[in-house]
Amino acid sequence: MSALRPEENAPSRVAEAVLIVVALALGMGGMWMVGYSLEDSLPEGFWTYSIVLAALAFTAHIVLRLRAPYADQVILPSVVLLNSVSMATILRQDLVDIDGANASRHLMWTALGIVVACVVLFVIKDHRSLRRLTYTAMIVGIVLVILPLVPGLGREINGAQIWIFIGPFSAQPAEFAKIAFAVFFAGYLVANRDTLALAGKKFMGLQLPRLRDLGPILIVWAVSLAVLIGEKDLGTSLLFFGLFVGMLYLATDRVGWIVIGLVMFAGGAVAAWSIFTHVQLRVNIWLDALNPDLMDGPSYQLVQGLFAMSYGGMFGAGWGEGYPQYVPFAFSDFIYASLGEELGLTGLLAILLIYLVIVQRGLRHAVGVRDGFGKLLAGGLAFVMALQLFVVVGGITRVIPLTGLTLPFMAQGGSSLLANWIVIALMLRISDAARRPSALPTRGALADPAPAAVGGGAIEVGGGSPVQAETEAGAGGGTMPEDSTQIIRGVDR
């Protein structure tokens, strides 16, 4: 049976290659238009940026062919698209000498990000190997979170202490901590999910956990509050806590946990709001951004971002036709507003949809992968990306108070690019496992595993919906709802 020697039957990944070409063309088109709009010529370094980006994207493509042939074929082109569009945006800002915007640095970090992602794909042949690192990951995560608070290492930048400085290098450790926490939560929860879910008393209709099982959640709560208070960063705090609550729910299916988590976070946030004036100011800026008393100072950046987006309107001012020079940090924290100014609502909705595709693909593969650890890790990584997007874009568009997180793959900044490319590498690794034909009977493939494998390859060309059909059919069928996980859990133990 061919299914027993899957490599021979692996998809050719033509769809991915074609989509990468489309993604690169959009990025190159952006750079081309930026140059002609601002200087009436091709921008300096156009071919360097184009060729390096293309080389990197196809390197990743080849690595996937060799190391994860069954991996999702849409995720990589989506990320390449986001990254090369941001390349055009940052090049555009670099061309008009916006202080801080540096296209060649952005390219360098992109290159490093993709290289590291390839290394991850080479080194981690099976995501389950990460489970051994559960408690190492916890320690790494906590250390990374606490690093910015170490005197001499961390420094307060623009009101938040989320950076560390070592010599000439600076980094935002929280970006990496989110990966470490995702690994830790996945390992911890897969081992303890039954205890957490089933032990404990019922109270007012909610299944409450036992106090001793609350230990880890209390630690995480304390860590996220420490981040909120010590580093003055609501965004990172929300990111970690949201990740934990989300994964806890994934593992236990207990709404009670979410309620407790939200109540605790809300309590902490309200306490912080009542105690700290800087938190109060953040809230005031959020609720009353256009207040003339705030506009010259604290809410200046937010309001300038709103003005930039409204100027873009439905279809945008066009590449190079906006005014990023009036929005502080238009190349990093506020790149969303800059994109909105020049690409308009249409462009931003397209970008949001691409993020949504990446996140939903990640969640689909969590459904598809057979082991509990893989499900939790893939679900956690996809969810943390969605959360980060929500915190960043929600901050800029006044859904929530503004915080200092960056837009994955688009904002200029090494930590963010590296960390998120690692997330993508892990997502691709798990998707490979989810789609790889298995010798074990799998859901939807019990009768004949071979068509599933062939189908997995053919589906990619057609786009996303058939995959959905595949998973829906598997889950909704009702005849064997959770048996694949049951089987795998048996194997896993």
Next chain:
Amino acid sequence: MNATLRRLSTVVLVMFLALMVSTSWIQFVAAGELNDHPRNVRGIYSALARDRGPIVVSGGEAVATSVPVDDNFKYQRTYSEGDAGAASVYAPVTGYFAINGTVTGMERYANSYLAGEDDSLWLDRLQNLITGEEAQGSSVELTIDPKVQKAAWDALGDNIGAAVALDPKTGAILAMVSKPSYDPNALAVHDAAEVTATSTALINDKPQVNSIDGEERFSPYGPTINRAINATYPPGSTFKLLTTAAAIEYNGITPDTSIPAEDVYQLPGTTGEGGMVQNYGGTSCDPSGSMLLKDALRISCNTAFLALANEVGKDGMQQMFQDFGFTESIDIPMSTSVGAYPGLSDTATDDSAARIALSGMGQGDLRMTPLQVAMLSAAIANDGDLMEPYLIQSVRDSDLELVSQTKPNRYKSPFSSSTADALTEMMVTVVNDGSGTGAQISGVEVAGKTGTAEDDPRSPTLWFTSFAPADDPEVAVAVVLENEGQSTDESTGGALASPIAAQIMQAAISK
């Protein structure tokens, strides 16, 4: 865990939907409001960075152009090629475009054309969308005749005041001068701090005016105010034209009707000295105590017109003021100030009989803009049909194709043509043989009316309004000299203002 994963993916979908809604809200629903926010400089920057269309006066001379420069704004708005003197002549019309967000005059009110954004330019915008070309502004051609404009500027000399010249048959504004003026180039520089400093200095630079009590007094209007349309003054005796028109229209009086002209007029409802009005200098209009209406207007007899206004009454006087449209603002396209008449304005609520009588000679809470005084003459000159004043002759797109052209439009018809004829006849005698002899032009019959308005404690404001030629009018003018009167002698309005009007009319007729 698959069930919870699916529920989580629904949560994720809801989160993304929230972001899409909030983004759409900012970029679509609230976009207009945010774009118009006074603190949002993007609209101005984008307007500046565009190849803004020129403002051209009649004959083709450009008084405002956009010159490409090598800075963030891409274009420098330049007035009269940077010549401060020439730019000041046209400043009340062109206005200026400052990077701090202040936009005035034609730059503001014709912005949609100049910026190439007007709805009438949709075909050009569609072309630009397809070809990818940058939108270019349209050129706005004004009705201003540079010859008349310069004549008015020169004739006004160093006086504080304004002059307006209209074509009475169309309403086209041929000249619009306001003094003191300013150099719009100084406000168009690309240095926000310098712009702020210059504009603050200009706003505070209110010219000193003469006063009757010797105190140091300043005009309420700075150099950036267009006195021709946005300053109001008591119209003085020029308003006797309106009183006369009302008396002829509503009371059946003719120029040859004998009307009372006492030496002293006791205002209705008053007793004693406080309610007595004399002629200037206490002179007698006619020893008999009555005179023909045409003679009363010729020598501008005050007591006669107080009695006449009283006879017309409140309703008639108010009616005529409104029939001229003086209580309404006109978009020429700049928005003009409205006049004030007793009982018709928030600033003039006292409409007692005494106030109405006083208004007969243009005093007592009565205020008008120089343009409105010019409209008095223009209506008489055009047989009782008042044409709507306008400044934009035509708009052409960047390919010089005509986008729109102003068609003259009848604005109001305050009185009949026979009334207009009677008034013309009387106004001719004012210039030939009365208080306005200074406005005579050799070979041309001029119809006019002088005015000297008390503006206590400032010195009197001097007026002259006229049109010429009297039989086939080509131009109607109003000249105001703000508090330039040196004595209370009625002759000063004629002596100082009428020669200025003559020079403007001459420039317009011989063009």
